[in-house]
Amino acid sequence: MSSANVEDKKSDLKEQEDPCKSCSEKKGSSKCDNCPSAQSSADKAAKKAERDERIMKRLESIKYKIAIVSGKGGVGKSTITASLALNFSMMGYRVGVLDADVSGPNIPHLLGVEGHKLTGSELGIEPAMSRNGVKAVSSEMVLSTSDTPMLWRGPMRTTMVYQFIADVNWGSLDFLLVDLPPGTGDEPLSVMQMIPLDGIVIVSTSSNLSVLDVSKIINMARNLEVPILGLVENMSYLQCPDCDKQIRLFGENKVGQLSKHYGVDLIGQVPVDPQNSGVDELPADGRSLIVTSVRAIAEKIVSILKEKA
Ligand SMILES: Nc1ncnc2c1ncn2[C@@H]1O[C@H](COP(=O)(O)OP(=O)(O)OP(=O)(O)O)[C@@H](O)[C@H]1O
Ligand SMILES: [Mg+2]
Ligand SMILES: [Zn+2]
Numbered sequence: 001m002s003s004a005n006v007e008d009k010k011s012d013l014k015e016q017e018d019p020c021k022s023c024s025e026k027k028g029s030s031k032c033d034n035c036p037s038a039q040s041s042a043d044k045a046a047k048k049a050e051r052d053e054r055i056m057k058r059l060e061s062i063k064y065k066i067a068i069v070s071g072k073g074g075v076g077k078s079t080i081t082a083s084l085a086l087n088f089s090m091m092g093y094r095v096g097v098l099d100a101d102v103s104g105p106n107i108p109h110l111l112g113v114e115g116h117k118l119t120g121s122e123l124g125i126e127p128a129m130s131r132n133g134v135k136a137v138s139s140e141m142v143l144s145t146s147d148t149p150m151l152w153r154g155p156m157r158t159t160m161v162y163q164f165i166a167d168v169n170w171g172s173l174d175f176l177l178v179d180l181p182p183g184t185g186d187e188p189l190s191v192m193q194m195i196p197l198d199g200i201v202i203v204s205t206s207s208n209l210s211v212l213d214v215s216k217i218i219n220m221a222r223n224l225e226v227p228i229l230g231l232v233e234n235m236s237y238l239q240c241p242d243c244d245k246q247i248r249l250f251g252e253n254k255v256g257q258l259s260k261h262y263g264v265d266l267i268g269q270v271p272v273d274p275q276n277s278g279v280d281e282l283p284a285d286g287r288s289l290i291v292t293s294v295r296a297i298a299e300k301i302v303s304i305l306k307e308k309a
Helices: 003-017 041-059 077-090 107-111 154-167 186-194 211-223 254-262 289-308
Strands: 062-069 095-099 119-121 124-126 135-137 173-179 199-204 228-234 237-239 246-248 266-270
Touching (some): 041 154, 077 107, 077 173, 077 228, 095 107, 124 154, 199 211, 199 289, 211 254
Parallel strands (some): 062 173, 095 135, 199 228
Antiparallel strands (some): 119 124
């Protein structure tokens, strides 16, 4: 590589690292949370107060706010989130789902509102409504096609999550469920900091369970004083169709051990559903083993929240 080329590459990298480049605010503007050139801490504090006030007003008419988190990816957070939403709705509660997985949105598909495009009114962003009466917003609903990959940088993803928190016209809800990407990155942190959560539900499988990953989530929640409603073990067993015996797929119940170790309740175990192809919307009418199994978890959450009240 010639030295000119190396210089080009260097300046490319520099530009990529500059978050102001993709920001619509003036460089150094106090309107941008992530601006490295932003001004005094007084400005920042004022801005944070304004933001919190706006979020408070918006979330005032929502009774319970719960985020669904995990240490590792692909353990079934989105599936459990959508199943909880369907169950709460069937139990007669008013439910909204905020899909805070900006880079990998799955909620529209699971709730059967794929392809919906968000619209705005003077009251805010209007959520989509599933046939089961669950309201939802997702980054997928602001893109042209659902197979467009989201290559946004951290600060932009955080901005979108903030807009979903501050600007969606949910109306009155009993439950707002927030589906998150795995781990302790920007989105989980922003959601735990910005939303006064009633609690988080941690989803894990007993396969390749990384105690370290789950402990990071538990520590993050405890540091931010967010209550932990409990652990859910997903894909924990397979029910034999012949004798009803429960066959554990991933050996011993490592999620149960984790629960004891950290003093966090195990609030449910969801079996593997051999019928779940992952490509269809989750049906709410008893045809989905996952959805029917999650009913007990939904009831448990209601009783935990009522006990706390
Ligand atoms: N109990 C289950 N039985 C059968 N398949 C399941 C079960 N739970 C989840 N799945 C499937 O496992 C895959 C991962 O689930 P899902 O997308 O809900 O995980 P996730 O934790 O949200 O993933 P990500 O970390 O990518 O957001 C999907 O194909 C889903 O259909
Ligand atoms: Mg997911
Ligand atoms: Zn059997």
